[in-house]
Amino acid sequence: MKKNGVNMIKISAKNVDVFYGKKQALFNINLDIEENQVTALIGPSGCGKSTFLRCLNRMNDVIDICKVQGEIVINDFNINDKGCDVVRLREKIGMVFQKPNPFPKTLYENISYGPSIHGMAQSKQEMDEIVEISLKKAALWEEVKDRLHEPGTGLSGGQQQRLCIARAISVQPEVILMDEPCSALDPIATAQIEELIDELKKEHTIIIVTHSMAQAARVSQRTGFFHLGELIEHGLTDKIFKNPDNTKTQDYITGRFG
Amino acid sequence: MSEAPHTVKSYEEELKNLNSNIVKMGGFCEEALVKATQAIISRNSDNAETVIKNDEKIDKFETLVEQQVVNLIALRQPMAIDLRETVTALKISSDLERIGDLAKNISKRTLLLNENLPKNLIDALVRVSSNVQKQLKSILDAYLDRSSAMAVNVWEGDEYIDDLTNLCMQEVIKYLKENEKNLDDGTHLLFVTKNIERIGDHTTNIAEQIYYLVTGEYLEGDRPKGTEPVVTGEK
Numbered sequence: 001m002k003k004n005g006v007n008m009i010k011i012s013a014k015n016v017d018v019f020y021g022k023k024q025a026l027f028n029i030n031l032d033i034e035e036n037q038v039t040a041l042i043g044p045s046g047c048g049k050s051t052f053l054r055c056l057n058r059m060n061d062v063i064d065i066c067k068v069q070g071e072i073v074i075n076d077f078n079i080n081d082k083g084c085d086v087v088r089l090r091e092k093i094g095m096v097f098q099k100p101n102p103f104p105k106t107l108y109e110n111i112s113y114g115p116s117i118h119g120m121a122q123s124k125q126e127m128d129e130i131v132e133i134s135l136k137k138a139a140l141w142e143e144v145k146d147r148l149h150e151p152g153t154g155l156s157g158g159q160q161q162r163l164c165i166a167r168a169i170s171v172q173p174e175v176i177l178m179d180e181p182c183s184a185l186d187p188i189a190t191a192q193i194e195e196l197i198d199e200l201k202k203e204h205t206i207i208i209v210t211h212s213m214a215q216a217a218r219v220s221q222r223t224g225f226f227h228l229g230e231l232i233e234h235g236l237t238d239k240i241f242k243n244p245d246n247t248k249t250q251d252y253i254t255g256r257f258g
Numbered sequence: 259m260s261e262a263p264h265t266v267k268s269y270e271e272e273l274k275n276l277n278s279n280i281v282k283m284g285g286f287c288e289e290a291l292v293k294a295t296q297a298i299i300s301r302n303s304d305n306a307e308t309v310i311k312n313d314e315k316i317d318k319f320e321t322l323v324e325q326q327v328v329n330l331i332a333l334r335q336p337m338a339i340d341l342r343e344t345v346t347a348l349k350i351s352s353d354l355e356r357i358g359d360l361a362k363n364i365s366k367r368t369l370l371l372n373e374n375l376p377k378n379l380i381d382a383l384v385r386v387s388s389n390v391q392k393q394l395k396s397i398l399d400a401y402l403d404r405s406s407a408m409a410v411n412v413w414e415g416d417e418y419i420d421d422l423t424n425l426c427m428q429e430v431i432k433y434l435k436e437n438e439k440n441l442d443d444g445t446h447l448l449f450v451t452k453n454i455e456r457i458g459d460h461t462t463n464i465a466e467q468i469y470y471l472v473t474g475e476y477l478e479g480d481r482p483k484g485t486e487p488v489v490t491g492e493k
């Protein structure tokens with residue numbers, strides 16, 4: 001949504017520090033994520049992109065030694081507060097991983113699982129609709145509509161990844177986090193996912209981690225560059241790729257690193 | 259270019275190579291203008307012919323640069339400073355190619371001029387040309403040094419070139435009006451003057467490109483303009 005031509009802030013990370021045991025992985029991250037925009041997170045391996053992404057739906061909770069400090073404000077609510085309902089949070093903040101990870105169940109069940117645990121459908125018919133709409137939005141419906149009751153693992157890699165995206169959007173999340181969603185895909189499947197991302201941003205806020213500079217440039221409106229656990233520079237994608245302010249950013253995106 | 263080299267050495271080489279082709283091409287253009295001017299002063303047809311012949315070299319460089327740019331874009335997908343290097347190289351090479359053409363045109367006309375032209379005309383012409391030469395030299399230095407300040411200097415200097423051009427035009431028009439026999443030479447001289455001024459304009463274009471290359475921003479504001487051009491026809 002826009003107010004006076006300016007995008008609303010959907011997520012605001014404030015002074016976020018993350019530690020794995022004694023080792024600090026993120027240092028004082030401050031980043032505003034705009035609503036209905038695609039934000040790309042880039043940076044060399046190990047710089048903390050995935051760690052940051054996991055802060056946004058408290059996925060770091062499942063890592064014992066991981067400690068997160070600072071605030072992550074989503075819809076004016078700090079999700080690091082004790083009172084945060086993590087199950088509700090993950091319903092609102094969906095995630096798609098690097099490797100497609102469908103459940104070892106049918107296509108239909110892969111998608112209906114989320115909506116059913118969240119009690120989103122009152123009848124079989126309603127559930128059918130959710131499954132169909134989700135698959136359509138993920139641009140997979142036409143390819144699989146006749147085999148909904150076959151196992152999801154029987155799809156190709158690109159189809160599996162779109163299935164995972166369909167699964168993520170089935171619960172109508174406000175935000176979708178994607179951690180290198182195309183790294184295992186061919187250029188055509190990649191293009192389909194990128195087209196999908198473009199489409200999804202009308203209704204969702206998207207944050208994508210990618211190692212492909214070209215992909216970041218293609219799909220995102222905003223880009224953040226991480227290096228050694230710090231957010232070095234963030235801003236309009238256009239600016240970052242044509243004329244970044246920071247030399248480290250420039251060295252990274254032009255392939256002059258290390 | 260950035261301080262740090264690219265991790266992929268061949269990419270680094272390709273960008274350096276592109277850069278050095280622009281510098282070489284610029285050198286040929288400088289030489290063309292110097293020789294074309296000398297040909298006017300000393301009525302040396304060898305010089306004029308060299309300029310005409312060497313224009314082919316400049317054209318070849320333009321094609322070469324164009325191919326290199328297309329390859330870089332297709333195969334390396336340059337970003338940020340590298341993208342600006344690549345795109346500005348293409349634009350600068352097309353301005354340099356035009357400069358080469360204009361110098362050739364000047365030389366072709368010089369070959370047709372009569373031996374004894376009034377000294378004041380030659381002086382006025384040489385004054386424009388030597389100032390354009392200075393501009394061209396500065397802009398090639400600005401490219402080598404990646405200096406936006408030098409580029410701005412050249413850009414602003416174009417106003418003076420326009421003024422000198424107008425003064426020269428007035429001299430030529432006076433000469434034209436003096437005697438009907440002056441018609442052929444006078445017309446050639448008008449074109450020669452105009453062509454030298456156009457070389458100055460292309461130099462200014464290059465200044466804009468260098469400014470963008472270095473800063474990532476466009477030179478703002480109107481282009482510098484000298485006095486209004488003289489009206490040639492009588493009303």
Ligand SMILES: Nc1ncnc2c1ncn2[C@@H]1O[C@H](COP(=O)(O)OP(=O)(O)OP(=O)(O)O)[C@@H](O)[C@H]1O
Pocket residue numbers: 020025043044045046047048049050051052063
């Ligand atoms: N579960 C963990 N236990 C301990 N250290 C971890 C854990 N996960 C990540 N780290 C460390 O935190 C730092 C950031 O890792 P992270 O996975 O966020 O990087 P990344 O930017 O996503 O890298 P990549 O591009 O390779 O996926 C690294 O130094 C990593 O070794």
Ligand SMILES: [Mg+2]
Pocket residue numbers: 049050051179209
């Ligand atoms: Mg990662």
